[in-house]
Amino acid sequence: MDNIKVKVKDLTLHYGISPALKNISMNIPDKMVTAFIGPSGCGKSTFLRTLNRMNDLIDNVKTEGEVEIDGVNIYDKEIDVVNLRKKVGMIFQKSNPFAKSIYENIAYGPRINGISKKSQLDDIVENSLKQAAIWDEIKGRLHNSALSLSGGQQQRICIARTLAVNPEIILMDEPASALDPISTSKIEDLIAELKKEYTIIIVTHNMQQAARTSDYTAFFYLGELVEFNKTELIFSNPEKKQTEDYVTGRFG
Amino acid sequence: MINFPFALLNRTKALLMSRNAKDSLIKSFTALSVLLIVFIIVAMLSVIFIGGWSHLNYSFLSEFPSDGMTKGGIFPAIVGTALMTIIMAVAAVPFGVVTAIYLAEYAKESSVFARTIRFAVKTLAVVPSIIFGLFGLGFFIGFIGKNIDMVVNGGELRWGQPNILWASLTMALLTLPVVIVSVEEAIRTIPKEMREASLALGATKWQTIKRVVLPGSVSGILTGTILAISRGAGEVAPILFTGAAYFLSDLPHSLSDQFMSLGYHIYIMSTQSSDVDGTLPIQFATTLVLLLLTFSLNAVSVALRYRIRQRAK
Numbered sequence: 001m002d003n004i005k006v007k008v009k010d011l012t013l014h015y016g017i018s019p020a021l022k023n024i025s026m027n028i029p030d031k032m033v034t035a036f037i038g039p040s041g042c043g044k045s046t047f048l049r050t051l052n053r054m055n056d057l058i059d060n061v062k063t064e065g066e067v068e069i070d071g072v073n074i075y076d077k078e079i080d081v082v083n084l085r086k087k088v089g090m091i092f093q094k095s096n097p098f099a100k101s102i103y104e105n106i107a108y109g110p111r112i113n114g115i116s117k118k119s120q121l122d123d124i125v126e127n128s129l130k131q132a133a134i135w136d137e138i139k140g141r142l143h144n145s146a147l148s149l150s151g152g153q154q155q156r157i158c159i160a161r162t163l164a165v166n167p168e169i170i171l172m173d174e175p176a177s178a179l180d181p182i183s184t185s186k187i188e189d190l191i192a193e194l195k196k197e198y199t200i201i202i203v204t205h206n207m208q209q210a211a212r213t214s215d216y217t218a219f220f221y222l223g224e225l226v227e228f229n230k231t232e233l234i235f236s237n238p239e240k241k242q243t244e245d246y247v248t249g250r251f252g
Numbered sequence: 253m254i255n256f257p258f259a260l261l262n263r264t265k266a267l268l269m270s271r272n273a274k275d276s277l278i279k280s281f282t283a284l285s286v287l288l289i290v291f292i293i294v295a296m297l298s299v300i301f302i303g304g305w306s307h308l309n310y311s312f313l314s315e316f317p318s319d320g321m322t323k324g325g326i327f328p329a330i331v332g333t334a335l336m337t338i339i340m341a342v343a344a345v346p347f348g349v350v351t352a353i354y355l356a357e358y359a360k361e362s363s364v365f366a367r368t369i370r371f372a373v374k375t376l377a378v379v380p381s382i383i384f385g386l387f388g389l390g391f392f393i394g395f396i397g398k399n400i401d402m403v404v405n406g407g408e409l410r411w412g413q414p415n416i417l418w419a420s421l422t423m424a425l426l427t428l429p430v431v432i433v434s435v436e437e438a439i440r441t442i443p444k445e446m447r448e449a450s451l452a453l454g455a456t457k458w459q460t461i462k463r464v465v466l467p468g469s470v471s472g473i474l475t476g477t478i479l480a481i482s483r484g485a486g487e488v489a490p491i492l493f494t495g496a497a498y499f500l501s502d503l504p505h506s507l508s509d510q511f512m513s514l515g516y517h518i519y520i521m522s523t524q525s526s527d528v529d530g531t532l533p534i535q536f537a538t539t540l541v542l543l544l545l546t547f548s549l550n551a552v553s554v555a556l557r558y559r560i561r562q563r564a565k
Contacts, residue, residue, distance in 0.1 A: 052452060054452065082454050082455070082456055085451065086453070089452065089453070090448075092449065094445060096443075096445040096448070097449075099446075108450070108453060108455075108463070109454065109455075112455045112456075113454070158449070161449075162452075165454055
């Protein structure tokens with residue numbers, strides 16, 4: 001296996017008393033794209049949210065086990081979630097730019113980290129938008145509202161906003177599920193570009209998307225990790241019957 | 253047997269007709285109640301307007317009452333109401349906004365503490381305003397004021413009697429629940445996704461509130477607080493025992509002075525005056541001024557909301 005970025009050990013998560021994730025262990029490789037697939041409610045999004053501790057925001061969630069990023073358990077008491085989330089960025093299913101200008105959206109992260117020099121912010125905004133492959137489309141209207149953009153553009157603004165904080169890992173929760181095919185393919189191209197520098201973990205309902213974009217694929221079912229392997233093996237020669245049934249569309 | 257289908261058809265038809273009839277009945281009923289409300293508003297406003305407009309002029313607004321309040325203007329009552337409203341807002345708004353932020357952002361829905369606050373706020377909102385007046389008299393004047401006098405003024409009476417500060421604070425208590433509820437509602441209109449976006453970028457909770465939640469809900473917060481304040485501005489009961497005066501020949505110079513208020517002035521003029529019928533135009537004009545003041549506060553809130561929405565686009 002390649003270099004490991006995230007090491008999950010016996011992770012179990014409860015909403016109240018009902019378990020949503022059961023004993024998940026897996027190693028997620030560095031600077032690769034890992035896809036999480038599985039039917040709705042299988043726990044893949046919940047699992048994704050354990051990796052930047054977004055589940056902390058929900059009452060009554062109890063997490064057991066360990067998630068190590070670069071060898072540090074992020075559920076350790078001494079971990080500062082604020083710093084964790086700077087390192088582990090997140091893109092949501094529904095694009096969620098702030099009701100601010102494009103510029104202010106991208107500058108948000110740097111600003112809360114104390115960067116206030118205009119020239120420095122300008123550089124970060126430009127570089128992030130270029131990295132998110134949207135600079136050419138919007139460079140003339142940086143001070144327009146981000147909400148005036150199309151859904152696909154908004155999602156790339158959100159990606160640029162995340163890149164501006166300089167994360168090492170980017171979590172994507174069905175980032176293209178609300179987008180048209182052209183916008184989707186732009187996002188997928190972007191993912192292929194970004195994995196040179198970032199570790200990307202993507203939750204998707206779209207099997208072709210998982211096959212196209214990812215190097216590794218994990219199949220979840222009913223809160224359990226059923227199978228995790230190189231993407232081509234998951235799709236061509238899965239070990240488990242359940243995986244095969246799901247990727248061939250027999251259930252799901 | 254051969255008649256059966258016809259019978260069924262007739263029954264269906266009858267059923268349909270009766271549904272239509274019921275529908276149009278309800279429609280006329282709702283339209284009627286709307287008309288009734290419109291009629292009441294128009295009637296009320298036109299009576300006040302017709303009765304007061306001719307008496308409304310600059311000297312009425314800028315002069316003190318004279319000749320045992322049967323002549324002259326209402327200047328001190330306008331100033332008193334304005335001052336009282338400002339002090340009330342200064343006391344109630346920050347408190348209300350901070351409480352609302354706590355309830356909407358920090359308190360866990362299920363926590364006993366948050367539920368206790370919510371219960372208290374709801375209870376406070378339904379307490380009759382005269383009770384607030386009595387509370388103000390007992391707490392601010394009888395307890396706090398008296399003690400200040402004892403400790404600071406060596407027993408000399410200064411704060412232990414009705415004044416504009418105690419009246420404004422009593423009024424602030426009355427408007428506080430309205431401010432809390434409307435600000436909390438405004439804060440809750442910010443979608444969860446916006447908070448998540450901010451937190452996922454490594455913002456702290458407070459940074460998220462300061463930079464995303466409050467800027468996004470500022471128009472709702474302003475509208476809610478201004479509405480609450482404009483309601484308080486016209487209240488009389490809470491200030492009856494706590495600071496409003498029958499007549500003063502001078503404006504309040506310090507927080508420990510009494511003041512005249514428009515609402516109280518209307519009450520006095522229409523019940524205690526030596527010439528109730530003769531001063532009718534003054535009463536109508538005073539009512540008109542009070543209405544215009546509260547309406548203009550509402551207009552300000554609408555204008556603010558509109559401007560902020562335009563800017564957000």
